[in-house]
Amino acid sequence: MKSLLLIIDVARLAADDYTGFTFFVGCMAMMAASAFFFLSMSSFDKKWRTSILVSGLITFIAAVHYWYMRDYWAGFQESPVFFRYVDWVLTVPLMCVEFYLILKVAGAKKSLMWRLIFLSVVMLVTGYIGEAVNRDMAALWGGAISGAAYFVIVYDIWFGQAKKLAVAAGGDVLAAHKMLCWFVLVGWAIYPIGYMAGTPGWYEGIFGGLDLDVVYNIGDAINKIGFGLVVYNLAVQSSKKIEA
Numbered sequence: 001m002k003s004l005l006l007i008i009d010v011a012r013l014a015a016d017d018y019t020g021f022t023f024f025v026g027c028m029a030m031m032a033a034s035a036f037f038f039l040s041m042s043s044f045d046k047k048w049r050t051s052i053l054v055s056g057l058i059t060f061i062a063a064v065h066y067w068y069m070r071d072y073w074a075g076f077q078e079s080p081v082f083f084r085y086v087d088w089v090l091t092v093p094l095m096c097v098e099f100y101l102i103l104k105v106a107g108a109k110k111s112l113m114w115r116l117i118f119l120s121v122v123m124l125v126t127g128y129i130g131e132a133v134n135r136d137m138a139a140l141w142g143g144a145i146s147g148a149a150y151f152v153i154v155y156d157i158w159f160g161q162a163k164k165l166a167v168a169a170g171g172d173v174l175a176a177h178k179m180l181c182w183f184v185l186v187g188w189a190i191y192p193i194g195y196m197a198g199t200p201g202w203y204e205g206i207f208g209g210l211d212l213d214v215v216y217n218i219g220d221a222i223n224k225i226g227f228g229l230v231v232y233n234l235a236v237q238s239s240k241k242i243e244a
């Protein structure tokens, strides 16, 4: 019965179901990325292993959620808002942890990590309220409150304490920090576009042609795997220098 249901679900994905396609590809990409990060971990110096582990955890947690979201979409042809936000509320704070981990060499304090984690949770919880609980006020929750938290995160890493630590660390750490900053500024900005495409508000019509889930799925692939690769590259670069 169970396998029969699976067959039915898969069959229900029509050839032109592009949203379903991005859930499938996203799921496989997250799984492959996790295998890659986990298996490469032991080849690096101890000081980078936790960072690579966290990269793998981010894509692994996403892979598990994509497994469910893929099924949910196949079954209901409806946005899996709940799984989406559970995924984000676990993975985005871990991305904040990555900032802390790479800046630890320059003396980053835990308070920096907790501040970023707190801001990211505010950003996501208010986004969830706008998308799932109080859609009539989606513009207020997502635009004003969630958007404000997002801007503070951007400000913090580009110009605040994190930036100062990155400059103090210099070299490969500074370069990696800069790349992660670009991911947050440009890569994370994909999400508000998906939100505006999929919730009611003054912005309706601007992104009307886009599908919320396709936009989110593209954003996740770029950001989760890209973030991990930046950290991976940092470990590769700095290990090279130790060997040399």
Ligand SMILES: *C/C=C(C)/C=C/C=C(C)/C=C/C1=C(C)CCCC1(C)C
Residues within 6 Å of the ligand: 088, 091, 092, 123, 124, 126, 127, 128, 142, 143, 146, 147, 150, 188, 189, 191, 192, 195, 220, 223, 224
């Ligand atoms: C792996 C998942 C990631 C990196 C998710 C990031 C999500 C965001 C940056 C979401 C931001 C939002 C706003 C800035 C305003 C509208 C509501 C959100 C939650 C979509």
